[in-house]
Amino acid sequence: MLNFKNIAIRRGSRLLFSGASFTIHKGQKIGLTGANGTGKSSLFAMLRGELHADEGEFSMPPNLEVAHVAQETPALECSAIDYVLDGDRELRALQRQLQEAEQAHDGIKLAELHAALEHAGGYTAQARASRLLNGLGFSTEQENRAVSSFSGGWRMRLNLAQALMCRSDVLLLDEPTNHLDLDAVIYLQDWLVKYPGTLLLISHDRDFLDTITDHIVHIEQNKAEIYTGNYSDFERMRAEKLAQQQTAFEKQQREIAHIQSFVDRFKAQATKARQAQSRIKALERMELIAQAHVDSPFGFSFPPPKKMPNPLIKLEEADIGYGDKVVVRNASLSISPGDRIGLLGPNGAGKSSLIKVLSGQMPALRGKLTNAQDLHIGYFAQHQLEQLRLDESPLWHLQQLDKQALEKDLRNFLGGFDFRGDKVNDPIGPFSGGEKARLVLAILVYQNPNLLLLDEPTNHLDLEMRHALSVALQEYQGAIVVVSHDRHLLRSVTDQLLLVADGRIQPFDGDLDDYKQWLAEQKKAGDEPDTQAAANNVSRKDQRKQDAERRQRLKPLLDAVKKAEAAVEKYHKEQQELEQQMADPAIYSEENKEALKKLLSRKAQVDDALEQAELDWMTAEENLSQAE
Template identity: 90%
Template sequence: MLNFKNIAIRRGSRQLFSGASFTIHKGQKIGLTGANGAGKSSLFALLRGELHADEGEFSLPPNLEIAHVAQETPALSCSAIDYVLDGDQALRRLQAQLAAAEQAHDGLKLAELHAALEHAGGYTAQARASRLLNGLGFTSEQEARPVSSFSGGWRMRLNLAQALMCRSDVLLLDEPTNHLDLDAVIYLQDWLVKYPGTLLLISHDRDFLDAITDHIVHIEQGKAEIYTGNYSDFERMRAEKLAQQQSSFEKQQREIAHIQSFIDRFKAKATKARQAQSRIKALERMEIIAQAHVDSPFGFAFPPPKRMPNPLLKIEEADIGYGDKVVVKNASLSISPGDRIGLLGPNGAGKSSLIKVLSGQMPPLAGKLQSAQDLNIGYFAQHQLELLRLDESPLWHLQQLDKQATEKDLRNFLGGFDFRGDKVNEPVGPFSGGEKARLVLATLVYQNPNLLLLDEPTNHLDLEMRHALSVALQEYQGALVVVSHDRHLLRSVTDQLLLVAGGRLQPFDGDLDDYKQWLAEQKKGDEAAAGADSANNVSRKDQRKQDAERRQRLKPLLDAVKAAEAAVEKFHQQQRDLEELLADPAIYAEQYKEQLKQLLSRKSQIDSALEQAEMDWLAAEENLQQAE
């Protein structure tokens, strides 16, 4: 149990929260929410022993294994999979002790350590690490690459995998989805649902929180309170609580009326497509929890675009990629006013490349790109945060867009993005990632685009800002194309899904729940689901023929997997037999010295053979998955 009794935490002269009293029990999954700077990360630092409470008492059981994601990754020369294996510190300790015992020729100790290693799952650790890396988007080839060869975002994925590899009692995750695509988010969600320990999770992804957490600790106005249930349950409880405050009543009613009017308008023109129905449900849910966001510091809207040519933008038979590498072939897409498109697809399939072509950031390798004369694109991508002038202020950035605007009008506009008072004149350099993202979005909204192209717009944004962005995008009258791992945003603002996969761009006939199922079927090698192509209709006879050909084609690979599995089991059995012999104290008598030497030599050979067999098994599995 983690016990918090009247805890108060300060940062300098500022008190983050006080009087926090609650208990977190073994196996609970806790979501930590609150505005940026409220004290969530400080609570994590308290758990890790990096800071002490200014008031109150915090206690936890002794010898708890607490895992968290490192924020820095040194440029190491070790392989990615070895770096992840370092997360299992118990395994590494046993391996070090084993090496020392071998060096000392301590046979009794060797036998004890080999038994302990097997009990600790040491012989399957490599396979566990490989599965983690695969789930987080790494290929088998990347597993062997040195850590130093990866970019910052991929190194953060390695840090996450290392934390998950630890057999922890308590796991602390601070925004783990920030550097992940939707596929990896879904994998991580499924992993955390099964995690047997106690989880404390800071996240601004409400679908992610809903699927995993059973309690929410919310920090606001100097208080940290615990709520039973997931994030949606917390929102409803908070909405009911705030609805009872008369001072907020009128604003709440305006917010409810605003969302309800949009639902009514949307229902009148929505098709029966599953995406549209999903969006209606998302909007209706937003009406229920409108009160929970009544005190949000954010409030902005996209003004109606001045001109709306039809179509706005069109690509025909376009090849998309870099240099000689084509990632999407023969893509055609026409974007009209009012279109609200979400792009789905595996990591690296070409979603961001497609957005870049649509935005004019890079040309298609082949085919046509046609833009309307009055097209006004608002393009958001993470690299644009790096284009901000760090020595200039938010006010300066808006003044560059509109020299005629008064300072008062620009200040009022920036206030909707929570840049107020002296903040509007402060240099951007020291701003957090979330503040920089809000400023880029503010400049985008100010330019009144008629086509929005958004590539992961919610990275670094907290829950309140994500909610405000969702509300603003619902009423936006232009066209929208968005790539996002935030499923709530996709459900709320899109009514058409396109799939970028297998080098093709095609409609996705389903909603996000169907997409999760599609991903699962992809991993199983189900070609019918992977195609997601309604035009691919074949007769039963042809289907049987294709299935037979597929089985014949895969038979050598399936046989290789079975042979590898058999080899692993054989060496495991031999290893167990030898460990049983080595566990007999009599074998260490002086008269059996030569036999002991032979047994230890044989044990070393079997250990090496088992390790190679496990690697062969993984390789055979990988070959089979690629062929499927």
């Protein structure tokens, strides 16, 4: 096993490649490709011990026999076949020991050495060397000619034959076909296919590489990466990669242009309100960070609403609350196409209740709600995740919305939310919270609403999905009302802020920085004076009782955080232990093949479990923070 870990090689001040991390296992045949000067021969020199990596670690098992083709051939007077036999170093060592034992008349030693010579194939070595020479184009008469009598090209063939004669564990061949004719190339190709050791081959002959190699290490743009398969397989993978890069570049340019168009259009339309200017800044920042998300697995957009009545919905003199409790009084709100409203206010002030009234999920205690005839609401709230059919698939959920839709079209649509392949048919019961939230959003988008009511839509979503949602909402042509603790989302998709506080709904004349200041002032003032006075009059006994009730209320959330932290620590520790086991060269031996298979399987399970544990921990922390 040859193990490369973060290898960097320089020639003088010039970096050839860096960050090379891969493992070459026993018996693999590796083609090493890349433009001239990228570091292929330098990598060989490192394997031969002639230079050291400038960074990183290279390791291989001790006592491996590494063979390579010498670049120069001295003008020796020995015969060609003897020169080739010199490649079998074990044979030559045994022959020297035999000579010494004969001179010492050591019969026991002679018997042991003859047995060793037979075991090493010493009695057939001459025939093997002859076959090699013949296969590489030498005639029987040429086998006995002096090495010095051959020209440079033929001497290189002799060097190649000498390297092949070595019973090596690792064979390094740098452009071995350069001095061969077609017959010799075919012979060498067939010989290397049967070679039992590990082969590293530098060649620009694609047919040669295709027939022999099972992996390609390609050096390009100062990076060395390994690909599974022969050279044609590598070409296909590289072509796909380059096509993806081009597609990603084009996607990036489209996204930048798309966001820039919103910046330009919005600048022309926006008032001088602080939140409008805040949105312009957020849009400009989105343009700058677009490149960081070009490889995002998410790509979706809201289709234009079919109809856009004006106003879409109107709430007049409404009281909102539960039972006898009124949280918002005398609320009036008219929403028109293109409105992008963010709701601000303390927890419990009535933001979610307002959205529920607008969506029709709960009635107002008093007042009037008027919906336009062609109003089509898209409502997102956390409880909708619980309304998904856990035994059904993402594809099934969309098919319930559109019985006539082609499965291919639904699969393509779900792909934009990163439900791909078999995932579209999997039951959603085991899905993570983030996957379920993505599915609810997919269902919402597919229904093509003209009014979006979003109550904390980014809960459970990762950064890539949040960015994709922000971009999609920029393009959305209907009206938006959103409650969110994600300030980036609020800044980038809203241009009108409403404050829900103190039982009222009123415009907030400021941006999110101003709202932060408003919250600080409210906390400092202690809200209402009578509330503060009442708090001052609370007895110590009552205070202790309130603290106990608070601890009791928060206990399940604190327990959830502790449990999630313990799981993260447990899986992280096991991950480190598994990685330590995988760093042991002995695990890659033939006798440990099954153990390695189990180790790799467990490592994959632990990686997945750790990722889920970290998500659970973040969710638990967020739930506790909101409750506090």
